[in-house]
Amino acid sequence: MNLDLADILLVTTVVIIAALFWRAHGIRERALIYTRKYCEREQVEFLDDTVGMEKLTLQRDGNDKLRITRIYRFEFTVTGGERYSGHTIVMGGVVQRVELPPHRYTPPPEQLH
Incomplete structure (x- = not known):
C-alpha cells in the first residue's frame, strides 16, 4: 500500500478537524455543567x-493575548411562567462568567412566613 502526499494531507486534515470538534464538545460540556451549577x-x-x-x-485576555471566546446562550425561569435568556462566556476553554438579565425574584416558600 503506497501513500502519497495527498493521502497524508487528507488524513492529517481529518484528524485535526476531529480533534477540534472533540475539544469544542468538551468546552461546551464544561459550560453546561458550570451554567447548571450557577x-x-x-x-x-x-x-x-x-x-x-x-x-x-x-x-x-488580561495578559493581552488573543483567545477564542465562545458565548453560549441558555434559558432559565424564576416563576415557571416566564423564560429569560442568559449567557455563559468561555474564553480560551475556561468559563469566565455567567450573565443573567434582570428578572423577577420570587423568594422561596420558607421565606414567605
Missing part, C-alpha cells in the same frame, strides 16, 4: 438542560 446557586431553574453557541469571536 443556576442552582442563584435559585433559578435552568431550562432545557442545554447551552447553545451564540457567538464565536477572538478577544484579548
Whole structure:
C-alpha cells in the first residue's frame, strides 16, 4: 500500500478537524455543567438542560493575548411562567462568567412566613 502526499494531507486534515470538534464538545460540556451549577446557586431553574453557541469571536485576555471566546446562550425561569435568556462566556476553554438579565425574584416558600 503506497501513500502519497495527498493521502497524508487528507488524513492529517481529518484528524485535526476531529480533534477540534472533540475539544469544542468538551468546552461546551464544561459550560453546561458550570451554567447548571450557577443556576442552582442563584435559585433559578435552568431550562432545557442545554447551552447553545451564540457567538464565536477572538478577544484579548488580561495578559493581552488573543483567545477564542465562545458565548453560549441558555434559558432559565424564576416563576415557571416566564423564560429569560442568559449567557455563559468561555474564553480560551475556561468559563469566565455567567450573565443573567434582570428578572423577577420570587423568594422561596420558607421565606414567605
